[in-house]
Amino acid sequence: MTRPAGPLPAASPPVAARPAVPAPARSARRHDPERKSRIVDVTVEIIAEHGLAGTTHRRIAAAADVPLGSLTYHFDGLNDLLAQAFRRHADRMSRSYAAAFAQVRTRAEFIEAVTDLIHSDADADSHDWAVAYELYLAALRDPALREVTESWMRTSRAVLERFTDPTTARGVDALIEGLVMHKVLATTSGATRRETHALIDRLVPPAPPLGAHP
Amino acid sequence: MTRPAGPLPAASPPVAARPAVPAPARSARRHDPERKSRIVDVTVEIIAEHGLAGTTHRRIAAAADVPLGSLTYHFDGLNDLLAQAFRRHADRMSRSYAAAFAQVRTRAEFIEAVTDLIHSDADADSHDWAVAYELYLAALRDPALREVTESWMRTSRAVLERFTDPTTARGVDALIEGLVMHKVLATTSGATRRETHALIDRLVPPAPPLGAHP
DNA sequence: CCGTCATGTGTACGAGCGTACATACTATGT
DNA sequence: ACATAGTATGTACGCTCGTACACATGACGG
Numbered sequence: 001m002t003r004p005a006g007p008l009p010a011a012s013p014p015v016a017a018r019p020a021v022p023a024p025a026r027s028a029r030r031h032d033p034e035r036k037s038r039i040v041d042v043t044v045e046i047i048a049e050h051g052l053a054g055t056t057h058r059r060i061a062a063a064a065d066v067p068l069g070s071l072t073y074h075f076d077g078l079n080d081l082l083a084q085a086f087r088r089h090a091d092r093m094s095r096s097y098a099a100a101f102a103q104v105r106t107r108a109e110f111i112e113a114v115t116d117l118i119h120s121d122a123d124a125d126s127h128d129w130a131v132a133y134e135l136y137l138a139a140l141r142d143p144a145l146r147e148v149t150e151s152w153m154r155t156s157r158a159v160l161e162r163f164t165d166p167t168t169a170r171g172v173d174a175l176i177e178g179l180v181m182h183k184v185l186a187t188t189s190g191a192t193r194r195e196t197h198a199l200i201d202r203l204v205p206p207a208p209p210l211g212a213h214p
Numbered sequence: 215m216t217r218p219a220g221p222l223p224a225a226s227p228p229v230a231a232r233p234a235v236p237a238p239a240r241s242a243r244r245h246d247p248e249r250k251s252r253i254v255d256v257t258v259e260i261i262a263e264h265g266l267a268g269t270t271h272r273r274i275a276a277a278a279d280v281p282l283g284s285l286t287y288h289f290d291g292l293n294d295l296l297a298q299a300f301r302r303h304a305d306r307m308s309r310s311y312a313a314a315f316a317q318v319r320t321r322a323e324f325i326e327a328v329t330d331l332i333h334s335d336a337d338a339d340s341h342d343w344a345v346a347y348e349l350y351l352a353a354l355r356d357p358a359l360r361e362v363t364e365s366w367m368r369t370s371r372a373v374l375e376r377f378t379d380p381t382t383a384r385g386v387d388a389l390i391e392g393l394v395m396h397k398v399l400a401t402t403s404g405a406t407r408r409e410t411h412a413l414i415d416r417l418v419p420p421a422p423p424l425g426a427h428p
Numbered sequence: 429c430c431g432t433c434a435t436g437t438g439t440a441c442g443a444g445c446g447t448a449c450a451t452a453c454t455a456t457g458t
Numbered sequence: 459a460c461a462t463a464g465t466a467t468g469t470a471c472g473c474t475c476g477t478a479c480a481c482a483t484g485a486c487g488g
Contacts, residue, residue: 031435031485051355053267057476069437072477126354133351136399140344141265149399170405171413174392175385181395182388185350185363191384199385203417245454245465271446283467286447 036074039064043085048127052134086135090148094155110163115197126184250288253278257299262341266348300349304362308369324377329411332393340398
C-alpha cells in the first residue's frame with residue numbers, strides 16, 4: 001500500500017490543509033515530563049466536577065489535553081489512576097489541615113482555628129470535600145483505598161492531638177466532618193459561625209494541656 | 215439492498231428452536247400487585263451492596279426476579295427508580311432514628327440513646343449508612359435529591375430538639391454523622407462506647423430543658 | 429547522515445448500559 | 459364465548475465505556 005494505510009474516515013487529503021510545517025498544533029508535545037503529574041491533577045478536578053461515576057478516560061484526556069492512549073500508557077488502568085488521584089488529594093488536604101493549625105498556641109486559638117476550618121469559603125471547599133466524600137465511598141468498597149483514608153484520618157487526628165487528648169481529638173475530628181458535610185449538603189444556610197464556635201468550645205475540655213505536648 | 219437492511223448479525227431462523235408448547239414455566243407471574251414496591255426495596259439493597267455506580271436495570275431486575283422491561287414499565291427511567299429508592303430508605307432511617315429516642319425521658323437517657331445509635335451493630339448498619347452516603351453524594355449533584363436529604367436532616371434535627379436546644383441538636387447530629395462515618399470507614403476499631411459517651415455528655419449542656427417541650 | 433529502538437499515539441473492539449417498542453398475554457364487558 | 463383494551467414482556471438499538479495494540483515518531487549511537 002502506498003497510502004498511509006490508515007482507515008481514517010474523515011482524514012484530510014494529503015494536501016496540507018494546515019500549513020506545510022510538520023505538525024504545529026497536532027501532536028507536537030513529545031517529551032513532556034510533567035504530563036503524568038498533570039494527568040493526576042486533572043483527574044482530581046474531574047472527580048470534583050463530575051463525580052467518580054462521571055470520571056472517564058476520555059474526559060480526563062480531553063481536559064488534560066493529552067491523547068487517550070496516554071492514559072493507559074502512563075497508568076495501569078483507570079483504577080490505578082483514580083487511586084493516585086485520591087492519594088494526591090488526600091495529601092493536599094492533610095497539608096492544608098495541618099497548615100490551618102500551624103500558628104495555634106492557646107486553647108482559644110485552637111477553637112478559633114477549628115471554627116475557621118469549618119466555615120472557610122463555601123464554594124472553594126465544597127469541591128474539595130466532594131472529592132473527599134467520593135473517596136470515602138470508594139474506600140468503603142475498595143480495600144486498596146482504605147490505606148489512603150486511614151492515613152488521612154491518622155494525620156488529622158495527630159494534628160488535633162497536638163492540642164488536646166486523643167478522645168477529644170476524635171470528637172473534634174468527627175464534629176468537623178459532620179458539620180462540614182451538613183453545610184455542604186444543606187441548601188438553606190447551615191449553622192452560624194457563632195454556633196459552631198460554641199459547640200467546639202463545649203467539646204474541648206478547659207485548659208490544662210496547652211503547649212504541653214508529650 | 216433487498217435484504218431487511220437491518221445489520222442484525224445472528225438472527226435466529228423463523229423455525230421455533232424451543233418446543234412448540236407456548237411457554238410452560240416462563241412468564242407465569244401476572245397480577246403481582248406488590249411488584250412495584252418490591253422493586254424499590256430491592257433497589258435499595260442493590261445500592262447498599264454494589265454502590266450507586268453498580269446499580270443497573272439489569273441487576274435490579276435479576277435480584278427482584280422480574281423481567282427487564284418491567285422496570286421501564288413501572289418507572290420513568292432509572293433516575294426515577296433511584297429517587298424513589300432513596301426516598302424510601304430515608305423514610306426508614308428517619309423512623310428508626312425517631313424510634314431510638316421514643317422512650318427517652320431524662321438527659322442521661324438521651325445521651326445513652328445517642329451513644330447506642332452510634333454503636334449499634336456494625337455490619338447491619340454499615341449497609342444502611344452506605345446507602346445514606348450514596349444519597350448524600352448523589353444529592354450533591356442532583357438538586358432533585360436535595361429535597362430528600364433536607365427532609366431527612368430536618369426530621370433528625372426535630373427529634374433531637376425534643377431534648378435539647380437547636381444549636382446543640384445541630385452539633386449532636388453532626389457528631390453522630392461524623393463518628394459513624396469514621397466508624398464505618400476505619401478498619402481499626404474506632405472509638406469505644408465510653409469515649410463516645412463522654413463526648414456526647416460534654417456536648418449536651420447540663421440539665422434545664424428535660425421534659426419541657428415548647 | 430542514517431539505522432535502531434524506546435517512547436508515545438490513533439483507532440478499533442467487545443462488553444455493558446438505558447431505553448424504546450412491537451409483541452404477547454389476560455382480564456373484563458357484552 | 460368472544461372481541462377488545464389495557465397490561466406486561468422479550469428483544470434489539472444506539473451509545474459510551476475501558477482497554478489493547480499496530481503503528482508513527484523522534485532521540486541517539488555509530
